[in-house]
Amino acid sequence: MPKNKLNDLDPKAWLKFQKSWFIHNPPPRKKGTLVHPAKFPETMAQEFIEFFTKQGQFVLDPMCGTGSTLVAALRAGRNSYGIELNRKYAEIAKTIIAEERATLGEAIVNLKSEIVNADASRALDLRLPTFDYVLTSPPYWDMLRARGAKTQQKRRESSDLDVFYSDDPNDLGNVDDYESFLAKLIAIYAGLKPLLREKAYLTIIVKNVKKGGKIYPLAWDIGRELGKTYTLKDEKVWMQDNQSIAPFGLGSAWVSNTFHHYCLQFRND
Numbered sequence: 001m002p003k004n005k006l007n008d009l010d011p012k013a014w015l016k017f018q019k020s021w022f023i024h025n026p027p028p029r030k031k032g033t034l035v036h037p038a039k040f041p042e043t044m045a046q047e048f049i050e051f052f053t054k055q056g057q058f059v060l061d062p063m064c065g066t067g068s069t070l071v072a073a074l075r076a077g078r079n080s081y082g083i084e085l086n087r088k089y090a091e092i093a094k095t096i097i098a099e100e101r102a103t104l105g106e107a108i109v110n111l112k113s114e115i116v117n118a119d120a121s122r123a124l125d126l127r128l129p130t131f132d133y134v135l136t137s138p139p140y141w142d143m144l145r146a147r148g149a150k151t152q153q154k155r156r157e158s159s160d161l162d163v164f165y166s167d168d169p170n171d172l173g174n175v176d177d178y179e180s181f182l183a184k185l186i187a188i189y190a191g192l193k194p195l196l197r198e199k200a201y202l203t204i205i206v207k208n209v210k211k212g213g214k215i216y217p218l219a220w221d222i223g224r225e226l227g228k229t230y231t232l233k234d235e236k237v238w239m240q241d242n243q244s245i246a247p248f249g250l251g252s253a254w255v256s257n258t259f260h261h262y263c264l265q266f267r268n269d
């Protein structure tokens with residue numbers, strides 16, 4: 001193995017991560033995070049952080065929800081910052097991070113894990129440090145607002161669980177025109193450039209969106225548009241194989257059960 005400039009992994013762990021797809025079934029969610037409609041697992045986030053950074057480096061999630069990226073960063077021994085628009089999720093994230101810090105104890109006392117309750121489009125005003133890596137996942141357009149969305153049906157039956165993120169007009173999940181949503185999202189990600197170290201990677205976890213019988217290729221559009229600011233390196237496909245199959249379009253039309261997300265890798269060249 002030549003000198004490892006990127007991470008602290010040994011060659012075997014490095015090679016394992018290089019496969020372009022993986023299966024990761026989220027473990028049961030921690031108490032408190034269930035209220036959030038769409039989080040990614042800390043266990044998966046940790047694998048990305050351990051590949052794209054070294055111990056002690058700085059990780060940013062500009063739309064951090066209930067703080068999965070920051071929990072994963074702590075477990076991996078990295079510093080982290082999260083920006084979250086919704087005050088409720090920002091507060092949940094702070095509580096969860098405090099619990100995680102207490103569990104991890106002495107080993108992480110010198111690490112930072114800061115949540116900022118703000119609009120990510122204002123990231124440059126927030127006095128943030130320089131980052132070595134961005135790991136994040138955006139609202140999948142206004143999909144959570146779609147009435148027929150199958151994944152939301154169970155949540156609707158519970159008064160404690162959010163079905164969408166907020167009513168805030170700055171919440172990207174409330175922009176109903178697809179092209180405006182895409183432009184705003186790209187502007188937020190591209191606007192982070194001054195905060196990123198040269199050659200820092202960004203991983204964006206996202207799905208293509210199905211709405212009204214049509215596909216909006218959100219993942220591919222992000223790849224194309226954000227590729228104008230950062231170098232698009234490739235994708236890693238995250239698959240889940242513990243979901244039940246629904247008979248969409250049975251006997252009449254092709255409608256997939258979509259159990260994969262794209263983890264898009266960009267580099268700040």
Ligand SMILES: C[S@@+](CC[C@H](N)C(=O)[O-])C[C@H]1O[C@@H](n2cnc3c(N)ncnc32)[C@H](O)[C@@H]1O
Pocket residue numbers: 036038039040041062063064065066067068069083084085086089118119120121136137138139140165166170171172173
């Ligand atoms: C897919 S969720 C992220 C979930 C997160 N990865 C986790 O595991 O908890 C997207 C988040 O973006 C937040 N958001 C939407 N618009 C935002 C904005 N303009 N600035 C910051 N956060 C925003 C939403 O409130 C939501 O929590």
